[in-house]
Amino acid sequence: MANATLVSQKVQEIHLSNKLEQAGQIQLDSSFSLNVSFANDGTRCVGKLTQTLRDKEFAGGKFTMSVELVGIFNCTGAVTDEVKRQVHGEVYDQLFPYMQSQCANLAAASGIPGLMLRKVPIDPNNIAINKKGGPDNDRNPDGGPKLTLL
Numbered sequence: 001m002a003n004a005t006l007v008s009q010k011v012q013e014i015h016l017s018n019k020l021e022q023a024g025q026i027q028l029d030s031s032f033s034l035n036v037s038f039a040n041d042g043t044r045c046v047g048k049l050t051q052t053l054r055d056k057e058f059a060g061g062k063f064t065m066s067v068e069l070v071g072i073f074n075c076t077g078a079v080t081d082e083v084k085r086q087v088h089g090e091v092y093d094q095l096f097p098y099m100q101s102q103c104a105n106l107a108a109a110s111g112i113p114g115l116m117l118r119k120v121p122i123d124p125n126n127i128a129i130n131k132k133g134g135p136d137n138d139r140n141p142d143g144g145p146k147l148t149l150l
Helices: 081-109
Strands: 004-018 028-038 044-055 063-075 127-129 147-149
Touching: 004 081, 028 081, 044 081, 063 081, 081 127
Parallel strands: none
Antiparallel strands: 004 063, 028 044, 044 063, 127 147
């Protein structure tokens, strides 16, 4: 049952540095983060997916790329923690193809063709929902909870 529908997406930020001196294969470390902010009534959310790629072989980072993609979603009943966890996974599933496309195009434009990101399966049970609380609690600017993949 789909609880999130992508309304729009955009690349919000890009950082790219390619100081590789010769053509050839490169081994990359890849990491991502995903934060989802919900409207108080649970009908909309904003997902921010950040993908970072760095070379493994060269100290000092001869190749680094970071792309931040933001999506606006309509949600159905995202007021309970269980539904918010499910929506979190759906947000990732819907933003990932756009992230894959952006990263592949940027890498190709910088001289590294054929880049493919690996989609990570997200288990809703491994998503922590931050709730209102003490000063250590990290809240989104709209006051909604941040969801963090564990």
